[in-house]
Amino acid sequence: MLRLENVTKTYSKNSIKAVDNINLxxxxxxVFGFLGPNGAGKTTTIKMIVGLLKPDNGKITVNGIDVWQNPIEAKKLMSYVPDDPELYxxxxxxxxxxxxGDIYEIFKEERIERIEKYLDIFELKGAIKDTIGSYSHGMKQKLALISALIHEPEILILDEPMVGLDPKSAFNLKEIMRDMCNKGKTVFFSTHILEVAEKICDRIGIIKEGNIIALGxxxxxxxxxxxxxxxxxxFLELTE
Structure with missing residues (x-):
């Protein structure tokens, strides 16, 4: 579903390779967990996957579609929630x-049904008619997750998705992730909460200094x- 081939990204300020020729x-x-210390290259990798950063070298495909050659077609298949969502x-x-919903051309009936479903799951129904500027960080995180789920993506890409969520919402998100994959979809997420990764991930990749140092x-x-x-x-043994 997702393939990275010899992907490299260097930031010109210090010429350090944030991501160094990785293959995945x-x-x-x-459910794939992407782990690493701060500054290891996790977010850089994720931003290249979703088309926000262009790799210096290498190729990224989603279901065989090149993210940079056919960005619109690739992005139709995915949803992305960053670690700090910027909302309107x-x-x-x-x-x-x-x-x-308009961007993803979701039909009205399906849209209403899905929005209602996830508003109930994340307990956001009471605030949905308020302006986003009045939301707490956790509420914004819930709204970002709902917006990522309503078009039922083939691959869900999450960067630190549990940050700011209350325990019930975090539990429900884990259930959603597992259910998606039981239906043949894919989840790629980074997290510092290693207990979560251990419990729900089918495979785990650990990145350090831009290199994949463990995978399986x-x-x-x-x-x-x-x-x-x-x-x-x-994790501590490998990264320290």
């Missing part, structure tokens, strides 16, 4: 969701460890 293949029906503060929540299932990652360790212990 993510399958349909997979002067719009009401419902206006924003309808704006996103929990069983495969443990195989390269000296003992039956948790993901947290494996």
């Amino acid at each position: 293949e993510i399958e349909r029906g997979e 503060n002067k719009l009401k929540g419902i206006e924003y969701l309808n704006f996103v 299932t929990m069983e495969e990652l443990r195989h390269h460890s000296a003992k039956e360790e948790s993901l947290e212990e494996i």
Whole structure:
């Protein structure tokens, strides 16, 4: 579903490779966790996948569609929620969701049904007619997640999605992610909450200084460890 081939990104200010010739293949029906210390290259990689940053070298495809050769077709298949969503503060929540629905050309009946469903799940119905500027950080995160889910993307790409969510909403998001993949869709997400990654991910990739230093299932990652360790212990062992 998602393929990165020899992808590299260098920032010209210091000539340091933020992402250094990485290769990844993510399958349909997979929850993939992308982990790494601060500054390891996670967000840079994600921004290249969704078309916000152009790689210096390499190729990124979504379901065989080149993200840079055919950006509109690629983006029809995906949704992206950044770690700090920038929303239109002067719009009401419902206006924003309808704006996103218009972009993805979601039919009215389907749009209403999906919006109602996710407003209930994330308990945002009472504030949906308020302006986004009045929302807390957690409420903005919920609205961004709802907007990413209403067109039922083939691949959901999330950068630190649990930040700002209350425990119930975080639990519901994990359920949604798992349910999506059970239906043959794909989730690619970064997180610092290693317990979450350990519980819900089919495979995990760990990036450090722009390089993938570990990749596999929990069983495969443990195989390269000296003992039956948790993901947290494996992560610290590899990155320190």
